[in-house]
Amino acid sequence: MKTLQTEGMIYHGATIKVILACVICDTPARAFVKRVKGHSGYGGCDRCTQNGEWLGKIIFPETDAPLRTDVQFDEMTDDEHHLPGVGKSPFTQLSVGMVSRFPLDYMHLVCLGVTKKLLMLWMKGPVGIKCRIGSTAVNLLSEIITSYSSYIPREFHRKGRSLRDIDRWKATEYRLFLLYTGPVALSSVLSPVLYRNFLLFFTGITCLISPKLSRYFCDYAQELLCLFVHNFADLYGRDMLVYNVHALVHLSDDVKNFGPLDNFSAFAFESYLGEIKKMLRTPNQPLQQVIRRFSEKQSVGHPQRRKTTRTENENLRCKHTDGPLLRGMDAVTQYKEIQTPDIFISRSRGDNCVNINDEVCINRNLILQSDNEKTVIYEKFIDKKDFFTYPLSSSNIGVYKVSQLSRHLEITLLRNVKNKYVLLPKDNEYIALPLLHREN
Numbered sequence: 001m002k003t004l005q006t007e008g009m010i011y012h013g014a015t016i017k018v019i020l021a022c023v024i025c026d027t028p029a030r031a032f033v034k035r036v037k038g039h040s041g042y043g044g045c046d047r048c049t050q051n052g053e054w055l056g057k058i059i060f061p062e063t064d065a066p067l068r069t070d071v072q073f074d075e076m077t078d079d080e081h082h083l084p085g086v087g088k089s090p091f092t093q094l095s096v097g098m099v100s101r102f103p104l105d106y107m108h109l110v111c112l113g114v115t116k117k118l119l120m121l122w123m124k125g126p127v128g129i130k131c132r133i134g135s136t137a138v139n140l141l142s143e144i145i146t147s148y149s150s151y152i153p154r155e156f157h158r159k160g161r162s163l164r165d166i167d168r169w170k171a172t173e174y175r176l177f178l179l180y181t182g183p184v185a186l187s188s189v190l191s192p193v194l195y196r197n198f199l200l201f202f203t204g205i206t207c208l209i210s211p212k213l214s215r216y217f218c219d220y221a222q223e224l225l226c227l228f229v230h231n232f233a234d235l236y237g238r239d240m241l242v243y244n245v246h247a248l249v250h251l252s253d254d255v256k257n258f259g260p261l262d263n264f265s266a267f268a269f270e271s272y273l274g275e276i277k278k279m280l281r282t283p284n285q286p287l288q289q290v291i292r293r294f295s296e297k298q299s300v301g302h303p304q305r306r307k308t309t310r311t312e313n314e315n316l317r318c319k320h321t322d323g324p325l326l327r328g329m330d331a332v333t334q335y336k337e338i339q340t341p342d343i344f345i346s347r348s349r350g351d352n353c354v355n356i357n358d359e360v361c362i363n364r365n366l367i368l369q370s371d372n373e374k375t376v377i378y379e380k381f382i383d384k385k386d387f388f389t390y391p392l393s394s395s396n397i398g399v400y401k402v403s404q405l406s407r408h409l410e411i412t413l414l415r416n417v418k419n420k421y422v423l424l425p426k427d428n429e430y431i432a433l434p435l436l437h438r439e440n
């Protein structure tokens with residue numbers, strides 16, 4: 001990395017400057033590479049200076065302790081934080097901010113961390129704390145989330161498994177639960193007080209993951225997550241305020257530095273691990289094999305990438321003649337689906353609900369006009385209201401309860417489609433949640 005930073009990298013004859021933007025790790029790895037005490041140590045929070053409290057394990061009850069700074073880290077002033085006798089982390093030689101450039105990774109912290117913890121507490125939390133929801137409610141929750149699988153858009157590779165398989169759930173399944181299926185399913189399962197606490201978590205993370213909301217709602221998300229952590233102690237016990245739960249209060253600082261959560265999460269690396277695994281032909285000497293595969297790729301060389309325009313990338317597929325069409329539309333070609341660089345839309349359930357002019361709409365037909373203009377024929381939901389009103393009106397974050405399709409076809413240009421919704425049924429109505437996360 002030192003060589004890359006000073007000399008750059010030669011690629012197709014051009015020198016590419018290399019900058020270390022940030023280091024993405026899970027919590028134990030972050031402590032290891034920074035040479036600091038782990039999250040179970042008294043000075044274990046890598047973002048604030050509070051002294052943890054021993055309650056059978058180390059907990060971090062404060063949400064407003066003074067923050068650590070890069071300068072303090074370099075001076076190694078806090079003996080409770082730095083590992084004794086091992087010297088400075090090699091990363092310090094790269095002149096990288098040892099606090100600010102090591103963001104928290106939400107894949108581990110939020111999805112595999114707090115979301116999993118909540119589910120475990122509801123299913124098998126300690127007896128004596130009124131957070132267990134009972135086996136009937138667990139079965140109901142499991143039934144609801146599996147019944148949603150046919151409503152989940154193509155962007156999700158895993159559509160939601162039963163809670164019986166929770167030990168095998170992947171980070172993407174916890175993400176699906178937290179951001180989409182959970183808020184809807186849990187409204188029928190949790191007590192109002194537990195549900196309201198979950199909504200603080202859901203709304204806070206939704207604000208931080210959305211490229212648009214994270215620009216304006218970052219401080220608000222911080223307030224929500226602090227409140228979530230405070231209430232978490234009351235509802236689930238003070239001894240539950242372990243590092244993962246506490247660290248949520250620092251997440252919005254990273255969003256201010258690096259943009260929405262997907263900009264600096266481990267999801268991209270996790271999915272690329274699959275590619276690396278495919279490079280292995282035998283179980284022996286895996287590293288050597290991977291390096292060999294990479295060198296083979298390089299010697300073959302990459303074909304020059306042809307510059308493609310946005311329109312060329314927008315592929316209409318599956319021609320048909322079934323309609324529906326508007327009156328007077330004759331010389332047009334009809335398609336069932338389209339893939340653009342940003343969105344996949346089809347006429348099928350799961351992939352047909354979109355935002356047009358801030359209305360929740362169902363795509364009925366995709367049309368290529370005779371002048372080559374791409375258009376969408378759609379119906380909109382007439383009744384659109386808030387799904388929840390705590391901690392804010394859900395419409396402020398683009399989440400709606402909708403019903404009653406207009407039965408009146410309208411047409412608009414494809415470019416007026418803003419985003420896709422995950423549309424889930426609930427009590428003869430639907431809940432529309434904007435598709436927010438970026439698939440890596």
Ligand SMILES: [Zn+2]
Pocket residue numbers: 045046047048049060246247250
């Ligand atoms: Zn902290």
